[in-house]
Amino acid sequence: MxxxxxxxxxxxxxxxxxxxxxxxxxxxxxxxxxxxxxxxxxxxxxxxxxxxxxxxxxxxxxxxxxxxxxxxxxxxxxxxxxxxxxxxxxxxxxxxxxxxxxxxxxxxxxxxxxxxxxxxxxxxxxxxxxxxxxxxxxxxxxxxxxxxxxxxxxxxxxxxxxxxxxxxxxxxxxxxxxxxTGPRQSSKYGMVIPKMIRDAIKTGKITIYGDGTQTRSFxxxxxxxxxxxxxxxxxxxxxxxxxxGNDQNRVTIEELAHLIKDTLKLDVEIEKIAFNDEYSANSKDILKRSPSIEKLKQFYRPQVKLKAIIEDIAKSYE
Ligand SMILES: NC(=O)c1ccc[n+]([C@@H]2O[C@H](COP(=O)([O-])OP(=O)(O)OC[C@H]3O[C@@H](n4cnc5c(N)ncnc54)[C@H](O)[C@@H]3O)[C@@H](O)[C@H]2O)c1
CATH class of the missing domain: 3.40.50.720 (NAD(P)-binding Rossmann-like Domain)
Structure with missing residues (x-):
């Protein structure tokens, strides 16, 4: 057929x-x-x-x-x-x-x-x-x-x-x-989890842009x-x-950095730099972002927890 x-x-x-x-x-x-x-x-x-x-x-x-x-x-x-x-x-x-x-x-x-x-x-x-x-x-x-x-x-x-x-x-x-997010997502253009994991593994340092209180749901x-x-x-x-999206996986960027460090069990330094030290004045960070998924839940409930997401992405660097 x-x-x-x-x-x-x-x-x-x-x-x-x-x-x-x-x-x-x-x-x-x-x-x-x-x-x-x-x-x-x-x-x-x-x-x-x-x-x-x-x-x-x-x-x-x-x-x-x-x-x-x-x-x-x-x-x-x-x-x-x-x-x-x-x-x-x-x-x-x-x-x-x-x-x-x-x-x-x-x-x-x-x-x-x-x-x-x-x-x-x-x-x-x-x-x-x-x-x-x-x-x-x-x-x-x-x-x-x-x-x-x-x-x-x-x-x-x-x-x-x-x-x-x-x-x-x-x-x-x-x-x-x-x-x-997930394995194979590029870390090149500011996608935060792949970038933090790659940096943690390759350089032993995770950089947070801004004060780390920004929230995201992965x-x-x-x-x-x-x-x-x-x-x-x-x-x-x-x-x-x-x-x-997944409203259960909401974290601050600082919490995310620590969760990655703990999950990977690596000796990682976490540093903070000003957002505009990395990005031009054309960019501005978003402080809080989380989805309402009431509509999605009419037919699907997201399942994968944040720690499992980190482990899954980290596997692709093994
Ligand atoms: N990943 C996310 O969380 C996210 C969030 C919001 C929106 N999106 C949207 O989802 C889509 C896919 O994102 P992704 O994360 O897979 O990004 P990605 O960069 O991995 O994939 C985009 C693909 O499109 C191709 N492409 C770009 N411009 C093209 C053009 N003019 N003609 C033909 N091909 C072109 C690229 O080569 C690339 O393979 C995008 O439209 C993006 O805006 C993604």
Whole structure:
């Protein structure tokens, strides 16, 4: 029997590659990636998933040939997981203008095609759209920071795509992701757990940016996949927005550093430096961020505890 087709943009990245690994038995997977921040190669992924179609393509610079290919591909695609984007506080800090321009170009070219074929789209949005608000409920009014601080461009990008999916009447589910982490997540662009673990193991030092009282809630990748298994198959949440995160794994960054130190049983020095010693004035730290997951809990309960997340990521450095 032929499997329905799933197209994954950013499919060689951390989250996209896990989607491919977890859905290849039910879906024939096609991946688009421009290899800008990928964490796996297509050959590694094929070793796990078998046959996968791959197209090295920059969605922000589509040629006529690329557009023709996408037209043909989307014609018989059942699910489109849209996970390609410039990611990470550090990466956005380095090139904020490029991130905004690219997202606009991607939306300009891609969304009319999704509308034409009415492709069910799972869009990876972000908790960033909640700005500095502590309570994050899907239907609340949003309040992001001013354009003087360019990092907010990332939140605007995500929100713009959320609006456009609705205005094009593309059947979609928007996932607002709250610090989803796990093995193979890059430590390069400010993802805190992989970075702290790598630094602890490789340098014996964990650096906290700011006073360490900022809070975050961490969610294991398997809990994103668990929730996707339901959302991809069911239509109940079509055209809705859902927070994906784990409210039980809420810690301050200082507590996190100590938990990593204790879990790894390493002699690690924990130092604090000012946030803007590491990040430019275009960036500003978020003080408190935790998801409301009442909507998620209607069909899925996140399971992996913070200590187990740390152990799982640390294993990939063995
Ligand atoms: N991991 C999280 O906690 C989190 C939180 C909020 C939002 N998100 C969103 O989830 C998505 C995936 O994040 P991730 O953590 O897997 O990041 P990632 O950097 O590992 O994956 C992104 C992938 O997209 C590719 N890519 C980037 N720009 C592209 C372009 N123009 N054309 C084609 N491919 C392109 C990269 O090469 C990379 O493989 C992103 O949209 C991100 O904004 C993730």
């Amino acid at each position: 032929t499997r329905p087709k799933m197209l994954v943009s950013g499919g060689l990245g951390f989250l996209g590659s896990e989607i491919a690994k977890n859905f290849f038995q039910e879906y024939a997977i096609t991946i688009i990636d421009n290899l800008s921040t990928n964490v796996v190669s297509i050959d590694d992924l094929k070793d796990i998933c078998g046959e996968i179609t791959y197209r090295n393509m920059d969605l922000a610079k589509l040629s006529k040939v690329d557009l023709d290919w996408l037209n043909t591909e989307l014609n018989d695609t059942t699910i489109f997981c849209h996970f390609a984007a410039a990611v990470g506080v550090k990466k956005i800090d380095q090139s904020p203008r490029e991130a905004i321009i690219n997202e606009n170009k991607i939306n300009h070219d891609l969304l009319p095609l999704l509308a034409k074929y009415k492709t069910k789209t799972i869009f990876a949005s972000s908790s960033e759209v909640y700005g500095n608000q502590e309570n994050c409920v899907e239907d609340q009014s949003l309040q992001i920071g001013p354009p003087d601080i360019l990092r907010w461009g990332y939140a605007c990008n995500k929100l713009m795509t959320e609006f456009l999916l609705k205005s094009y009447e593309i059947p979609h589910i928007t996932l607002r992701l709250f610090n989803v 969610c294991h990748i398997s809990d994103l996949i668990g929730s996707l298994k339901y959302l991809i198959e069911q239509d109940k949440f079509t055209n809705q927005t859902i927070n994906i």
